[in-house]
Amino acid sequence: MFGSNLLPNLGEVVAMILFGIGFANLLLQKNLIKKIIGLNIMDTAVYLFLAIKGYIEGRTAPIVVNGVQEVEAYINPIPSGLVLTGIVVSVSVTALMLSLTVRLYRRYHTLDLDEISSRLKKEGI
Template identity: 70%
Template structure:
């Protein structure tokens, strides 16, 4: 197990970062830090994908000088997935930030726990 983890250090780092991001998003009471956690989590997945998609000594999948041999280039699909993932991540971040802004205007705090106490004090109708 140990040597494998060291050999695949990109993947190991990606998993550790995923864990950090996940716990931050889950447990951190500060909403902005939650969004930062979300971005760490997403980036960890992109790092994992990029590391998996890269083959040592091969080129980016853009045909240059007419070389069409399959062995010259890496597989473009993981990079495509990373791009799609980034687009999704950006939109999710934008939505969460705008929601947080609205909440801050309403309750003047970024702390989730404080917001929830204020909401429950409001009572419901």
């Protein structure tokens, strides 16, 4: 019963596993770079899930070719647009997080979040 639904939904399962790996990495790691990698894995899992859900077997990209204008011939373009927009936003967020991580490293000479937190408490911030 469980195995009969696994193969048709393999992409969704892979996306959920990737999201779980990224989430666990985000929660369990103390290194800031590893946390950023975990967040990027989670982003990728969401984009994979949206791309899989937006694809319809037997349909093509929504570009009118050879005069075919029936809606049933094309996939829904909204998930693809969401994925592209999400990728642009996640690259910007990753760049911001990395720049803040560099600033923290220059100030505290460590990437360990617990060590940075304890030094902040000592400074009274």
